[in-house]
Amino acid sequence: MPAFPYLFYNTFFPINITTIAMMLLSGLIVVVVMRLATRSLDVRRPGRWQNFFEWAIEFAGGMARDTMPSERIVRTILPLAFTMLIFLFVANWLGVVATVSIKTSTPVPWLGLTAARLAQAHGEVPLFDSPTANMSMTLSFAFMVWLMSHAQGLKTPRRYFRHYLLNPMAVIEEITTPLTHGMRLFGNIFAGEALIGVLVGAPLMYLPLTVPLLLVWLFYSAFVSTIQAYVFTILMTLYVGQKAYSESLSHH
Amino acid sequence: MFEFGTFVVSILTFLVLFLIIRRFGFDKFNNVLEKRRQFVIDQLDEAERNRLAAEQHLNEQKQLLEAARQQAHELIETARQRADEQAREIVRTAQDEAQKLLEANRELIERERAEAMNTVLTAVSALTVDLSEKLLRRHSGDVEHQAMIAEAEAQLGELVC
Numbered sequence: 001m002p003a004f005p006y007l008f009y010n011t012f013f014p015i016n017i018t019t020i021a022m023m024l025l026s027g028l029i030v031v032v033v034m035r036l037a038t039r040s041l042d043v044r045r046p047g048r049w050q051n052f053f054e055w056a057i058e059f060a061g062g063m064a065r066d067t068m069p070s071e072r073i074v075r076t077i078l079p080l081a082f083t084m085l086i087f088l089f090v091a092n093w094l095g096v097v098a099t100v101s102i103k104t105s106t107p108v109p110w111l112g113l114t115a116a117r118l119a120q121a122h123g124e125v126p127l128f129d130s131p132t133a134n135m136s137m138t139l140s141f142a143f144m145v146w147l148m149s150h151a152q153g154l155k156t157p158r159r160y161f162r163h164y165l166l167n168p169m170a171v172i173e174e175i176t177t178p179l180t181h182g183m184r185l186f187g188n189i190f191a192g193e194a195l196i197g198v199l200v201g202a203p204l205m206y207l208p209l210t211v212p213l214l215l216v217w218l219f220y221s222a223f224v225s226t227i228q229a230y231v232f233t234i235l236m237t238l239y240v241g242q243k244a245y246s247e248s249l250s251h252h
Numbered sequence: 253m254f255e256f257g258t259f260v261v262s263i264l265t266f267l268v269l270f271l272i273i274r275r276f277g278f279d280k281f282n283n284v285l286e287k288r289r290q291f292v293i294d295q296l297d298e299a300e301r302n303r304l305a306a307e308q309h310l311n312e313q314k315q316l317l318e319a320a321r322q323q324a325h326e327l328i329e330t331a332r333q334r335a336d337e338q339a340r341e342i343v344r345t346a347q348d349e350a351q352k353l354l355e356a357n358r359e360l361i362e363r364e365r366a367e368a369m370n371t372v373l374t375a376v377s378a379l380t381v382d383l384s385e386k387l388l389r390r391h392s393g394d395v396e397h398q399a400m401i402a403e404a405e406a407q408l409g410e411l412v413c
Contacts, residue, residue: 013256034273043287
């Protein structure tokens with residue numbers, strides 16, 4: 001395992017600095033590109049970036065409409081679906097574009113880089129990778145979705161609790177769903193980066209073998225990164241939509 | 253290994269990013285989308301209205317054209333009738349006039365013939381009288397002669413009248 005820099009490493013509250021920094025960078029990229037697009041908004045003649053973002057909104061709206069019971073809740077969830085889609089897209093792609101690590105043997109105790117950890121990671125400290133290659137981060141997203149879906153369900157408590165009374169096994173689902181939701185994203189992105197790391201770090205004598213494999217794997221990772229942003233977002237709309245009993249009552 | 257700090261800070265970071273992206277990105281794009289949607293709807297509505305107006309206009313024009321055509325037809329018909337009448341009137345007048353002229357001429361001819369006849373009769377009677385006088389002067393006296401002339405004149409008068 002590479003030695004990530006942490007804040008509060010030895011407490012119950014360790015914060016992965018690289019992950020949070022990469023989240024901020026993803027957000028910054030999104031905001032900057034958006035700024036490019038919003039600088040010259042035009043109803044009649046949209047520019048290239050405006051077109052792209054409008055397409056993304058339509059796309060997120062299409063996903064939500066496919067999985068949610070009413071247009072009203074689609075309208076409510078659309079900003080979040082759109083943000084998640086483009087944020088995860090950028091975040092997933094960061095690790096495909098580049099992963100940067102530094103090699104150091106100097107321990108930095110306040111960043112949690114103890115001598116023992118550095119020795120175990122052969123001095124490799126990652127500074128640039130996908131934030132979604134961090135399990136805690138993807139699980140936090142899944143947890144947010146889980147909270148939202150239950151908040152949506154509790155708008156109609158009778159329907160909500162009756163669901164679990166009729167089918168107690170559904171409680172298990174409530175535990176596995178956020179876990180698989182978060183771990184799926186983490187696993188796909190982490191595996192992509194890990195294999196890239198292995199291929200790049202292979203001994204030079206395997207170069208004729210690793211270069212084509214690396215190219216293939218980069219393409220595949222790019223594909224997976226895009227797909228996982230889509231999958232995570234559509235599952236989000238699906239999970240929230242499933243518990244939108246109030247909407248399905250009034251519309252079916 | 254699960255990192256509780258990363259977990260919590262990720263949520264907070266994402267919420268902040270979400271608010272920023274929503275406020276400065278999503279809302280603006282959505283606004284434009286909404287405006288465009290409204291614009292398209294307005295355009296469609298207006299096109300529909302224009303189409304209806306044009307249709308109505310066209311119908312009006314058609315009706316007007318039809319009315320004008322009918323009026324023209326009537327006018328032509330009336331004119332033709334009047335022309336026919338006039339022509340008949342003219343022909344009749346001309347015939348009458350010709351008739352009158354004919355009558356007058358016939359009368360004139362008659363009168364002149366009668367006059368000529370009179371003249372001829374007068375001349376013939378005078379000649380007859382002269383001839384008879386000359387013949388009778390050899391065979392009878394004046395008395396007889398006067399009586400015969402009177403008889404001849406009386407007979408001539410009957411003949412002439």
